[in-house]
Amino acid sequence: MSPSNIPEPQLDSLYQEVILDHNRRPRNFKSLPNATQYCHGLNPLCGDEYHLYLVVDPTNQKITDVGFQGQGCAISKASASMMTTEIKGKPIFQATQLKDAFIELLTKDEVTEETHSKVGNLNLFEGVKEFPIRVKCATLAWHALADALKGISHHEEKP
Numbered sequence: 001m002s003p004s005n006i007p008e009p010q011l012d013s014l015y016q017e018v019i020l021d022h023n024r025r026p027r028n029f030k031s032l033p034n035a036t037q038y039c040h041g042l043n044p045l046c047g048d049e050y051h052l053y054l055v056v057d058p059t060n061q062k063i064t065d066v067g068f069q070g071q072g073c074a075i076s077k078a079s080a081s082m083m084t085t086e087i088k089g090k091p092i093f094q095a096t097q098l099k100d101a102f103i104e105l106l107t108k109d110e111v112t113e114e115t116h117s118k119v120g121n122l123n124l125f126e127g128v129k130e131f132p133i134r135v136k137c138a139t140l141a142w143h144a145l146a147d148a149l150k151g152i153s154h155h156e157e158k159p
Helices: 011-026 074-087 092-107 113-130 133-148
Strands: 037-042 048-057 063-071
Touching: 011 074, 011 113, 037 074, 037 133, 048 074, 063 074, 063 092, 074 092, 074 113, 074 133, 092 113, 092 133, 113 133
Parallel strands: none
Antiparallel strands: 037 048, 048 063
């Protein structure tokens, strides 16, 4: 089935507004020739396809720049756009925690308050669970992030 044959979920108006904004004007929609990490994410079921680029500073293990390019449905593009704005400037371990919490939000039946707190504004994607075929769309960039960060040490800061 092509992306145009799969109807977009009907969710609340705030969700639709945010998704449409990030779909029309995706943040960090760019290639990074100086990327230190890269992953190509593909959802063959619907044709969503993105290239994720990260610049990770090895000294402080922070994601100093991030970009993505590609094509897909409004949900996948908005999710990728919002992910890039959330992880830019964060240490790898925080980006990994956010990725884990986001995927949990969309794949677990019961989600803890701690998870809701970790994902913050990204909670608006929780409604995607009502449309199981769209969960892969919303998590595609996040799985690409996990793959891009493989092999990098994820040291956690001690309080």
